[in-house]
Amino acid sequence: RGIATGTPSTSTGNEAAGTATEAANIVTQPAELYRQAVIYATYELGLGRVDYLNEEFDEARKHFGNALAATLGSVPVIGKLGQMRRYRTAARTSLADIALREGRFAEAVKLYGEAAKGAKDDGRLDLMWPAQRGTGRSLWSQAAHETEATRAAKLREDALVQYREALASIEAIRQGSLHADEARTTFLATTKDVFDEASGALAEMALLSANANATNAAPLAGMALQYAAEAFRIVEGGRARSLLDLLNEGGASITEGVPADLLKRKQENQEQQEAIAAQLNGIQMAGDGAASKSPDQLESELNRLQTEFDSLENQIRAASPRYAALTATQPLTLAEIQQQVLDEGTALLEYSLGAEHSYLWAVTRGGVNLYKLPARSALEGQVAALRDHIIPKQLRRSLTNITAETNDAQRGLSLDTTTPAPTPSAKTPGAKAQLAKRSSGRTPAAKTPAAKTPPAKAPAPTPLPTPITPASPSNVYSAAAVEFYKTAVAPAASVTGERRLLIVADGALNYVPFEALVTSAEGADYGSLPYLINRNEIVYAPSASVIAAVRQQAGAAASAGRDLLLVADPVFNASDTRARGGADAQEGSEAARGLALASAVSDIAEESAPGAEAGGGGAQIARLPGTRAEAQGIAQLARGANRQADIWLDLDASEANIETRDLKRYRVVHVATHGILDAERPQFTGLVLSLVGNKDNDGFLRTDEVFNLRLGSPLVMLSACETGLGKEKRGEGIIGLTRAFMYAGAPTVGVSLWSVADRSTAELMTDFYRRLLMKEGTSATAAMRDAQRAMIAGKKYSAPFFWSPFVLVGDWR
Template sequence: QLTGISLSGDQKQKPADLEKELDKLQTEFDEIENQIRAGSPRYAALTGAQPLTLAETQQKVLDDGTVLLEYSLGNDTSYAFAVTQSGVSLFKLPPRSNIDKLATDFRAQLIPPKLQRRIVGIDVVAEQQRGLGLVEGPSENLTAFVASSNALYRAAVEPASNSFGDKRLLVVADGALNYIPFEALVRSTDGADYASLSYLIKSNEIVYAPSASVVAAIRQSGNKPSGKNLLAVADPIFSSDDSRVKGKAGVPAPAEARGLGLGLESAVNDVAGEPTAAGGLRLARLVGTRVEAEEIGKIAKSNGSQADLWIDLNASEDNLRSRDVTNYRIIHVATHGLLDAERPQFTGVVLSLVGNKDNDGFLRTDEIFNLRLGAPLVMLSACETGLGKEKRGEGVIGLTRAFMYAGAPTVGVSLWSVADKSTADLMADFYRRLLGPASSNSASVAMRAAQLGLISGKKYSAPFYWAPFVIVGDWR
């Protein structure tokens, strides 16, 4: 059984000793995970599903308007498989090292330099933004962006382009392709500004999956969003100094005062590259997420849906784990996301660190696996929630897979730290399109339309603003 570790003022251990203990716990964790995989058919179906045959993929996963584009990157040669309902094509691509470099170069052009190393939604100053005190926008070097985007498109997508035309793409990525939005790849180098570029999103709807087998397993489970209820969880309280807490009696101490669990501290330290000073971890309040949640609530109610908002102390891990959330069609979580790619079980979203009686406020991947959500669309409007550690044969492990196991057939996640204002605008437009009168839009259709809206609106036309959000899972 795994044992917890916490760090508090009167408990000092050398970093080397903590790392040794952590490695030991990691080994125990892996052993337990293997036992779970062997004992839980549903977990095995989502994390290590038996590959479908070509015929099964065509019958159980694809439709007339969808093409599966699956990658297999190799040391000497890579391949892309384009599968339709009636056939399959195989395309030879450059080696893994070439593709990974092109993808890394492309990602570097998408994201401001300030965010390229420290890729976790932690802010050490009181900037009201989702990210690391995000004060700069995207690269102004349009030429460099176009060159990197088109180079990756020509290497990884163009060879198969005749196979899919303008159909929906179901992308099963490999290697560094897991960390980039195909929507922002450009077909040509033409275009005078960000809005006029020939993005792939302009011609194709794009959804992602860990594998075709996972999509089939989701459908086989019969889980589908139903009803009209929406839950938005936003603007948690991260500090007892927060003005929303002062004067309230009987509020339990925040996790930071009790000593952060090693999971949260490890997630921060691994990304920051250095230990956090005692008492030095401060999460900035995300006021924009409150505005975002309230606007989404208004949109939902104006379209006949029931909207519940959990904000402030109610945006808590205690509530999410103990209250009945099985009747929601949509669960929207807007807060800081923490990525620990080395130890994916320490990846999670940070809810209220104040006021919890039974939990620490850091909802980790392993805890999400144990949630029971019904079958909602889960939207994670947080930092880099789509990333995770790549495990060969299992795709990218992260919050996406965890929420799918908990019941969500479709998950919306982000691939890098996102700017608050543009995200609020994007999400509001997304929900208008998803929940609008007589709307039959799926999440992927609504997201594509909202992203195209930002592009044409010019102000947030750079992919940095609109492209981090991707839809994973069943698009129907």
């Protein structure tokens, strides 16, 4: 009945099996029967997931039971096929998830065991990890309620075994295969849960094994060190996996260094897999060539293609070591980090945020310490409070706020709301989003030429708000900065001392400039606060293992020259006088062009402004004239240091130039334009270059496109990035962008965490390059630290809002 009609019932499990049998008499073709069964199982599992997330466990149990009963093989043909095996495993695992949430740990272990056995019997080893993870979590929870110490210890060790097996299963999933995508979208748990829970359990074991009364300054040893080292390796592996997930979500195609014929064969293989999967899932009917194939024949063909895909991936990795390093990277051990990454003057602070507890590894060449920190939510609250005080509400640059004049023109994007425009869709070219220009210190009303709308009246000048003026009391900011310092850094202060700090952050911590943390509530104003930057030089990394990888890559690359490339002041508006007919070259562009930029702008908006909602106004991207002067000033400094500086301005500041011209000879690549760190959809993170005159691209250089750039081994500086406040929960945006430039060849990347004032930025960057270029051998991190401290001492721009958003990611040498 329901299966045949596509409107499944919500009957009991036994009735569901009977309904499936009855449907077999209605639908005679196996392929059609299979498609209808997929509809039924999908429906019941979907309803079960909704009820589970709403904590309606009785209803969820009913739906999962229905899905299980209908996939147990009582209907001829369909029970043995791949989708049914997947749904069967998902139903069993989800029933166990309910038992776990209800605190019935022993029953949960039993149900997870049945799910794992079923997956093994069905030949779907790639679907075992959720059951293994669930078993581990159940045993760990059971241990927490066990009063007998020996029994509790045994349960914890058994839990670790299950977590290790779950991680092994995840790594066995063939990267990029359809099975891998199925596993990521079928279960209530995610692979990130496995990495987080496994590393957290091992960290707890390390702390339990250490003497509870020992001083925190004592390095770990024995079993405590072994557990901590294993937990650390899992955290590092999870960061690599998150990056791959980011690339997969964005549909990234990493092509640089990979033979074209292998890429073509891989693409064709994927297209064939997708076509067969669509037939099996009932998304599309088979074409003439496949009309005679039964579902089990299609399943066999899909398995053959997936095996072939594995072989192609192995060939690509063998042909391109850089591709292999990215897609099949193995994280370094703690001992390898100590020997290959750290020096005597550098300490690693690596964070892992968890739902119940977070953890901090403090690593030097001489030892390892581990600290338990508050839960993710508590740390996120402190981060939000700190950023609230660094960037007062009056100066936040949410993309949907109309740009207001201030005493110091601010870099940042804005939306014009004077002319409604359709929300971007497949038929709405992003290139139609009209662009506004602005001049330093003054914002003209944005215009939409096509609509002939009168310009809106410019808002009245707004003075710099009191909270960030250098002479104002800084006790409110100081309190928030001290609180976060005491939580996240102070526990390891006795270990790190005055060493350089290599920060590997997690989640929202990626958007905190640790330099601006305050070590004590001293100081009468912003210029006299005891900032962490005064005690420690600070550098950041996506993971500790990445530092070793970029050093190896830089060592293998041809030595970069001494030249500088400065990209600044792109043309964002077709009506800009600098366009010189460039808009005509845009004619005939694809309808979907620019949608990534429009989506990114929408994603990182903090709050909706009139016209910014569905059906509201289009993106109005402001010109950054201050970047022109900045680039020219840096070029003058370079010439004074006997270095060549090439400047790409206006239409030359284009995506096409970045992607096609030879960049390998540059020692420094400085890009001063809008950058978007999209925490909502990190795959839409990128740099906004000239949006006029593009023939083969949209002017928005996305993270996946950065991976395919051909750099030498330059310092890359991105001086005008923007992130949406209030949505920085994950951190993958900044991780993906900086890691992309590293993959392309840059060992060190400078990025700003919020849009900043033009004049203070120009002053900071000029001083930074003066220190970097004039004294041979000066590192970028040392030059940036000295320039920031000089700005603090100068009082005028001593508030962290002006100097602290600029951070350096990568190798400090």
